[in-house]
Amino acid sequence: MAEKVILENFALPGVLINEKYEIIHFMGKTDKYLETPVGKASFNILSMAREGLRFKLGTALHNAVRQKRTIEYEALRIKYNGGVRIIDLTVRPLVELTSVTGYMLVMFDDKKISEKSSGKKPAKAETDPFIVSLERELESTREHLQITIEELETSNEELRSTNEELQSVNEELQSTNEELETSKEELQSTNEELITVNTELQNKVDELSQMNNDINNLLSSTEIGTIFLDTRLNIKRYTPATTRIFNLIQTDLNRPISDITAKIRYDQLEKDSKKVLDTLSMKEVEVKDLENNWYSMRIAPYRTLENVIDGIVITFVDITRIKRTEEALRVSERY
Incomplete structure (x- = not known):
């Protein structure tokens, strides 16, 4: 070319x-x-x-x-x-x-x-x-x-033009730095608030843990068999005394109550539980286990603090002594 x-x-x-x-x-x-x-x-x-x-x-x-x-x-x-x-x-x-x-x-x-x-x-x-x-x-x-x-x-x-541009950039950087400083202060304030909220939540967790311990000790000391079921009649929780009435182990949680073998002579438990959920009316009945021990079984709706029905509570109170005393009185009256 x-x-x-x-x-x-x-x-x-x-x-x-x-x-x-x-x-x-x-x-x-x-x-x-x-x-x-x-x-x-x-x-x-x-x-x-x-x-x-x-x-x-x-x-x-x-x-x-x-x-x-x-x-x-x-x-x-x-x-x-x-x-x-x-x-x-x-x-x-x-x-x-x-x-x-x-x-x-x-x-x-x-x-x-x-x-x-x-x-x-x-x-x-x-x-x-x-x-x-x-x-x-x-x-x-x-x-x-x-x-x-x-x-x-x-x-x-x-160079003068570049210097003006650099001055402009410097002003922008200063402005950005001020904004970052403001954001830093806001973040520090937010962090302090989060720390306060976290402390309050931790206190509530500690309180709930203490209340849970108190409830567990209360249920264990009363020796009242208690079992908690959700709305589908799956086991959510139970007390140690319940194991004398049902063959329960820790892995049975979240299983249907109908899958658990009972030691009482009563086959209407599932039916009565559903009825209580439908009617929200408590049901109480006396039942006897395979060893001739008597219990007062009470089925009641489980209500939350917001008054929402979240399942049922079944309790078993040992009334064997009362029943045997009544039987002894009847025998003595015959003679």
Whole structure:
């Protein structure tokens, strides 16, 4: 693509350089304008430019990159082979290349070859070439300095803009920090409230645990068999005394009462329990176990503190002594 552009527009000797000013391709003979640098090998075009060309070439490259257009300098005087050559310099950005960026063409066009320094002496009316070269280098240096000043001014404006943005960001960060500080205080307050609530809940748990212990001890000390059933007549809880009436073990919890073998001669327990749930009326009946011990069985609805029916409670009070005393009285009355 680069060679095509050269052929169509210039057909002059030149080089193709990248964004770092490094030569990546030579077109034609360029030894009149470029020379191999002394010391470390380098393909940087500014390092290879001959005396009298370097300053203008640097200015042209900088302007071409900055303005993104072709830059031309005419009648540049460069030293070559002991003499001075007059050339035109053209720097053209290759905007046609879309796959890569920063490529430029640097073209050289000879206009006049002066006599060598060893030849005829210049006429008095002519200006000293050395002075002309110094003046051109001075002009190039001034242009380069002006460009540098403009770049510094641009950089200064960008720095001011960046500083304003940083100040804005800093203000936002300060605002965010204040919000975070406020959130931290709110979280601390919420944490203190949670600690208070947790303490209250722990106290309630301790109270409930103490009440549960009291109830367990009360039920155990009375030796009244008590069994708690849910609304589906599954076992929720029972007291130790109940094991004298039913063959219960700890794994029987949540099992239906109908699955448990009873030691009493009474087969209406499930039916009566359902009736109590339906009617909410307590039922009391005397039953006898297989060892002829008598119990007063009472079936009552289980009510919560909110007066919600959550099952039934069956209690068994041992009345064997009462029954035997009554039997003894009846026998004594016969005789």
